[in-house]
Amino acid sequence: MRKTLLAVAAFSTALLVGCGNSESVTVTISNPLDMERTGEMVEVPVDDIYEQLNLADTAQFVIYDEKAQEVPYQLTYDDKVVFPVSIASNASVNYTIQQGTPGIVNTVVYGRYYPERLDDIAWENDRAAYRAYGPALQRSGEKAYGYDVFTKNTEDLVVEDRYAMELDSMAWVQINALRDAGKKEAADSLVRTISYHVDHGNGMDCYAVGPTLGGGTSALMPDSTIVYPYCYKDYEILDNGPLRFTVKLVFNPLVVKNDSNVIETRIIQLDKGSQLNKTTVTYDYLTQTTPVAAGLVLHAANPKGYTYDASAGYIAYADPTTEPHSDNGVVYVGAVFPEAVQTRVQLFNKPVGDALGHVLGVCDYEAGNEFVYYWGSGWSKYGFSKADDWNKYLKDYAQKVRNPLTVSIQK
Structure with a gap:
């Protein structure tokens, strides 16, 4: 199927009326929570749209909200239409889709491979930016296992x-x-x-990763011992804006107890407006149920700055940055879990540099399944003035992923 990046602008009611002779479908989206949900991305199978409208898969279409304003959307690698919606608490809203030529939207989510910087994969949206380290860094001997965080305080790509x-x-x-x-x-x-x-x-790189899980990396934990993944081996960028970035990372074989060829694969997805990356992790050739964790490194300058709440489904840490006494602010990092996890702090036997250990969310990974979670960051200079603000964001985010919007489509 053709993968075209489509989107948006503000179209008038007159334009919508002018297209009124076209067949249309209605997408009804319902919010089961007692909280407003603004700018949340929803997914609709693109084949359902083509089938309902009786269109060829090369045809273009337009999405309108209830005010007859055109809505941005993107076709993704896995044949979904994704677009942002806003819904009041315990409410439903309708979006209309019909054949037409969509407007163009500025790309607000983007990433790429940086061979010129030791094979980094770096990506960003209008809220935050991230980095995963690559093979050239591993060959250098530098130990950096986790995700890195770039702060930013602008919607622009930087x-x-x-x-x-x-x-x-x-x-x-x-x-x-x-x-x-x-x-x-x-x-x-x-x-x-x-x-x-x-x-x-517009922000900076002031977050320290080192030989830790950094800002939310996952790892298997047989016998409560972290089996650190090193840098990715292979990558494929699957989506690259304007509204969603998706990258697939495949890692070198790991030894996990009696299994000597465990291959980890991660699908990382960042949407417009979100502080967090949805990440789907699988482990091929793992033969036994094994604990898996997502972790946030704890640093000596703020040893008690963590929060964890298993029932609410999140872990959080207020990171003091690489220069705690400078004016770099605070980097807030966190992870959210759709399914039940155990949460705890696990310290190293002795500090590794200024890293003391991790706050972890842990659950059992069964061979052949997926471990899905969300990780990411905020900054005290861009929307999160204190740790309570960040923790509330994570708690609300966990509620949303545990109570997803429901989507139905009909003529």
């Missing part, structure tokens, strides 16, 4: 520019020349002007 600044070859020629000439202070000053570890007005 990661591409950050990498371009950080890796500016002409600037590095000057920096190295200054160092060779013994002018360390001048070299360091120039580094600060290009580094993504410095906030140039």
Whole structure:
């Protein structure tokens, strides 16, 4: 099927009336919760739309809300139509779909592979940005197992520019020349002007991962011992905006008790407006039920800054950043679980650098199944003024994934 990125603009009622001769289908979306849900992404099988409208799979269509405004949407790799909806508590809302040419929307979710930076995969939406480390980093010997977090305080896409600044070859020629000439202070000053570890007005990389699970990575835990996945081996970007980014990561074989060839695969998905990445994890060639955890690293500058609530379905941590006494704010990290988990703190036998251990959400993984959870971050300089704000966001998010919107489609 054709995978075209489609979306949006504001279309008038007159335009909708002008298209009134076309057949249409109605998508009814219901919210079972006693909370308003704004900008939440829903999925509809695209084949259902084509079938109901009797369209060829090369035809285009338009989605309208109840105010006759055009709604942005995207066709995804797995043959879904995804679009944002807003619904009051305990309410339903109708969206109309009919044949037509959609408007164009600016891409607000984007990611790519960065071979120029040790094979990073980095991606972002209008709320946050993330990174997974790749094979070149592993070959370097650096130990970095978990997801990294880039803070941001703008809806604009910023990661591409950050990498371009950080890796500016002409600037590095000057920096190295200054160092060779013994002018360390001048070299360091120039580094600060290009580094993504410095906030140039839209956020920065001020989160420490190291040999930990970082900002929400999953790992098997036989006998309560974390089997750390290293950097990904292979990748495939499946969706790349405008509303959803999806990447598939496959990892090198792991030894897990009696199984010596366990292959981990992750499907990571980030939607417009969400602080959290939906992640689906599978382990091929794992023959026995094994605990699996998602974890957040705890740092020495805030050893008690974690929260966990198994019944509410989330874990959280207020990370003090790589320079706790600077003006970098607080990086809030968290994970949300659709299914029941056990939650706890597990400390290292001795600190690893300034890392003390993890706050974990743990459940049993059965061979052949999927482990689905959500992980991500917020920043004290972009919508989360205190830890209570972040914890409420996670608690509400868990309610939403445990009580999904219901979708029906009919002519």
